[in-house]
Amino acid sequence: MVGRTAIDAYLQDHLDESIAELSRLVAQPSVSAQNLGLPECAALVAQMLQNRGFQTEIIPTGGAPVVFGERKGRSDKTLLFYNHYDVQPAEPLELWDSQPFVPTLRDGKLYGRGVSDDKAHITSRLFAIDALLAEAGELPCNIKFVIEGEEEASSVHLKDFVHENVEKLAADACVWEFGGVDHRDAPMQYLGLRGICYVELSVETANQDVHSGTGGSIFPNAAWRLVWALNSLKGPDERVRIPGFYDTVKPPNARDRELMDALPETADEYRERYGLKEFLKGLTGGVELRLAEVFEPTCTICGLTAGYQGRGSKTVQPARASAKVDFRLVPDQSPEEVLELLRLHLDAQGFQDVKIDLLGSESPARTNPEDPFVRLVVQEAADVYDMPMEIVPMTGGSGPNHLFIEALHLPVVTAGMGYPGTLAHAPNENIRLDLYLKHAMHMARVIQTFA
Amino acid sequence: MVGRTAIDAYLQDHLDESIAELSRLVAQPSVSAQNLGLPECAALVAQMLQNRGFQTEIIPTGGAPVVFGERKGRSDKTLLFYNHYDVQPAEPLELWDSQPFVPTLRDGKLYGRGVSDDKAHITSRLFAIDALLAEAGELPCNIKFVIEGEEEASSVHLKDFVHENVEKLAADACVWEFGGVDHRDAPMQYLGLRGICYVELSVETANQDVHSGTGGSIFPNAAWRLVWALNSLKGPDERVRIPGFYDTVKPPNARDRELMDALPETADEYRERYGLKEFLKGLTGGVELRLAEVFEPTCTICGLTAGYQGRGSKTVQPARASAKVDFRLVPDQSPEEVLELLRLHLDAQGFQDVKIDLLGSESPARTNPEDPFVRLVVQEAADVYDMPMEIVPMTGGSGPNHLFIEALHLPVVTAGMGYPGTLAHAPNENIRLDLYLKHAMHMARVIQTFA
Known part of the structure; x- marks a missing residue:
């Protein structure tokens, strides 16, 4: 195993190059709702994978194509990354401080439509792979990427795609497209979507x-x-x-309650941000409010x-x-x-x-918080972030994670560089470069240990 | 009493002059919802009354002024006409076959915004007065006009106006702004508004x-x-x-039921025009449907x-x-x-x-179908129209008739030249000239007999 010091050093030294690659990706508009630039962006993403020695396919669906990439590694284990190259519409344009498709660096942040959701997650994971390849000349395990182009349009063709490609997508674990830190900069492990x-x-x-x-x-x-x-x-x-x-x-079990209880209080923030007089069902806060919110x-x-x-x-x-x-x-x-x-x-x-x-x-779907891969991802965050990664067993949103959990039988974890000010789906969407670097360090560790 | 033959002859001979006066009135836009041309139209209406020897006032309200006119006649009896000089907005303009404020004669009809609602009712009543004055040199009774400028904007200042001018408006009976014939050309006497x-x-x-x-x-x-x-x-x-x-x-009484029973069936027309599958409350038609509709x-x-x-x-x-x-x-x-x-x-x-x-x-308000003035108006229609006037004791709409019924204690009757194709409030609003003439003949008879 390549030393972490060497990998971290590589990532620190080459951050500018990775951000330059990210900027080229953000500069290519790819708005699924407007059918804008999707084949061009798929080609760009496929080229990025090929540059790392991945065998790459651009697979047609009824809509935007899926980019699939695979590179063998030393061990028999296979890690699958799910990402998407499409972005939300940039409108309303007048609320942007810089042009949405002209990525702009200000105060340690890179601004642009789709930078956080989800293009920086694509390039930062490739950046981690660059570090591993640079230090060892090969990958420690097999890595696959499935990068779709319709996530912002309800992933309408993904279900058929996954069901038709169960063997191609076969893996041992999956890293989801998003993730990030909360308002305290504590990394969060979001498991499960309604x-x-x-x-x-x-x-x-x-x-x-x-x-x-x-x-x-x-x-x-x-x-x-x-x-x-x-x-x-x-x-x-x-x-x-x-x-x-x-x-x-299925009601939450004892472990779910324990994990939800360990999370920070949200009641006051909700009351203030939304001007609420009260919550439903007589709820006032604490774990009961958090359980009701998602379970x-x-x-x-x-x-x-x-x-x-x-x-x-x-x-x-x-x-x-x-x-x-x-x-x-x-x-x-x-x-x-x-x-x-x-x-x-x-x-x-x-x-x-x-x-x-x-x-x-x-469909709703959850990954078991006790799954060994969840534990691995949480552990590997420990020496990258200043605070321990907290496990959120269920979240309120929805998405296609059930395809990977149920059709491919994978544990699905979240990890990424989202933060409360990232403004995904909104004007002035941005990422923090410090969190970009940390995510790449975290991913390199996860790949190494998983292998 | 001047002979009816003479009056009818006058009206037939001078129809073109009255239509020319109506055209001048329609050519003056007076849209209350858009605050367009209201003082100008009030002045024009006041001038028309003065031309007939009426003592005229333009009385300010919080909004558009009320035009009040009064001329004494031979008897002590006083008849009050309620009309309005404001009109609905002309939009959507592109659906008009001729310009809304350029009154246009086609196929025996005069087209223009507000021609039916309510400007032709003003001029046709003045036309009846012209005939009476031309033949007798004086009016058979006192006549008052109250012509407001906010009827199409909920008559917001009329309540105060009526309450502050009870003596000025004192009369024995009131003719309402609208009225007309049904699809068979039968004249209808609409009494009562919800x-x-x-x-x-x-x-x-x-x-x-x-x-x-x-x-x-x-x-x-x-x-x-x-x-x-x-x-x-x-x-x-x-x-x-x-x-x-x-x-x-108050439920309908036996006489109301009798009158409603005498009215033509509406169920099939409603079903067809609105594409209804069924009526509410298990109703299928007949007098029960008509009673439910308005009572x-x-x-x-x-x-x-x-x-x-x-x-x-x-x-x-x-x-x-x-x-x-x-x-x-x-x-x-x-x-x-x-x-x-x-x-x-x-x-x-x-x-x-x-x-x-x-x-x-x-407020809701009704005039008693047995009121002698109602009977008079119905009788006088008999030799003008080909079919007898039918009494509708209550209608589904709403309006300020309660001010005249309750504050002024007047029986309020309807009479006019509306017909099912008149398109009030819609593009291509129009009147039929034959009904214009008939209404003037009817009004001249009503004034004479009432006196």
Whole structure:
């Protein structure tokens, strides 16, 4: 095994070169929502892998291609990195202090669209590989990269891709695209994502809006139908009323509670940042608030639309009304099942007229906090970061990690250079160079020890 | 009394002159919603009254002035005409076949914004007066005109104006601004308007929208609060749940039922025009449908707004949500009382967080179908129109008729030249010249017999 001092020295000495490579990647726009620059960026990423001796393929999907790269190493073990080369739209442009696709260094930070999410995670991992290759001439284990181009557009083709390439993607462990430190600069190990079933509910009661003086007493009103249908889904007690919805919910176990209890308090920060008067269900803070936040499934109205929405009054009875609703799911719920239960419930409640359109879905999935690979990643963070890595057994968001956990049977860990001011998805997205370097050091250690 | 033949002959001979005067009035834009041309139009209307020997005042209000005119006649009786000189906005301009403020004659119809609502009603009534004056040199009774400039903007200053000018407006009967024939060309006598209490309900639960992965389980959601508050107002049985809401409702009496029973069937036309599958409350048509349409109070959602309303999905939990809601009221409900009951109800249901903004209100009011003046107006229609005038004891809309019925104690009748294709409030608004002439003939007869 190459000495850590040598590797760290290599990384410190070559940081500028890696940032230059990152800057070339950020300068190539690759906005999946706008179908902008995706093949060009895929080609650029494939070239970067080839430069490190990876066998590389650009694999077509129904949408943006997936870049796959593989290089054999000394041991039989295989580590898989999941990343994405697409980025969020740069708009609103007027809120950027420098141009989003002209990467700019200021105060130890590199600014640009997609720099944090997810391009610096690609190049910093390649940078760790550079250090290992420079010092030893070979990789300590097999390394594979799967770098998709539709992560910011719901990874719509990834499910088919993974299922069709189970052998190609075979590995022993997976490092996820993101990760980072919290407000104290403590590195966090986020394990587990909730699933999601995002639907649009819509009702049409007439072919046109009607004057409310005419229709109010005798015509069905789409807005009322929608309100009553929504009300049938959840009441003020926050309990979802769809029969069977909670049947497959696994509550957090003792170890989950222990890990959640060890995390810092969030209640005051939430109250202040969002101007909240209170939390739901009588929660006031502590571990119970943190457990409810991520270990419970939800039914959230994300939007409502009907009739007249301008200033003042218009006496109109809406012919059409719709709502965006997202269900966040926890193991072992599935979006397919929730969609089916929702239809059954609406029909049983007399809302056959309420149409359901599925706008997106992901399954929930968790990696066991006790998995040896999780322990390895946590341990290897110890001499890179000033604070120990904390384990968050479950998070509130959603993503395609379930494909890697369930179809490929891999433990999936998170590690990266995100930080509370990184502004992913927002204007002035940036990374801190100190965290970029630390992530490369951490990744080099993980690869070495894992091998 | 001047002979009807002479009056009819005068009106037929001078129709072109009256239409020319109407055209000058329509050519003067007077859009209350856009504060466009109101003083100019008031001056023009006042001049028209002065030309007929009326003593005229242009009376300031907090908004557009009221034009008041009075001319004494032979008898002690006084007839009051209520009209308005303001019009709806002309937009969308691209849907007009000729310019909205360039009155244009085509196929026996005059086109222009405000021609039907309400400028032709002003000039046709002056035209009837011209005929009476030309034949007899004096009016058979006292005539007053109150012509406001804010009818299309909720008549916001009319209530104060009427209450401050009870003596000036004193009369024995009132002819309302509008009226007309139905699809069979049968003249209709619309008596009674429902009241209205139009509110905006709004909720704010945070100072900004929150990612639904974070807030879904633990932060209050404005859209849910709104849905539950609305659901507390009315359920799928269509019964308003606000305690006391129905306490002052007067059901239709035997004569109302008889009159409603005599009206033509509307069910099939509604089904076809609006593409309805069914009516509410199991109604299928007939007198019960017509009674429910106008004799029952309503609670109508006119609009819903919250969170993300664009295409596709956005995982956001809305901090703000609002609904426009109108209550149509029947005698003896009052908008002030309904507003108070609504606040009490929301508070009692735990919705103190739901704010109520009153956006408009009118009281319900009816004129007795047996009133002698109603009978007179119906009788005098008989030899002008080919079909007898039918009495509609109540209608679904709302307006300021209650001020004249309750503060001035007048019977209020409707008469006019509206017809199903008149397109009031829409592009290509028009009047039929044959109905213009008939209305003038009808009004001359009403004034003579009333005197």
